[in-house]
């Protein structure tokens with residue numbers, strides 16, 4: 001299964017073409033759900049990659065990203081230990 005299929009299974013719907021899956025630990029072969037983060041678009045994805053560290057990108061992305069964040073994403077982020 002590709003990382004996109006795994007995420008689709010997890011959230012119970014098809015991914016939109018604009019949505020991007022980020023591999024949290026940087027290993028693109030590690031497709032465990034806890035290593036996958038659903039970005040709503042490429043902008044959020046590059047925000048993750050260009051952030052100096054996790055806190056910073058969460059901070060800088062918070063307004064943009066989390067305005068429309070689904071409950072699922074919040075829950076999955078909390079499970080991964082992120083708090084906001």
Ligand SMILES: [Zn+2]
Pocket residue numbers: 021022023045048049
């Ligand atoms: Zn990425």
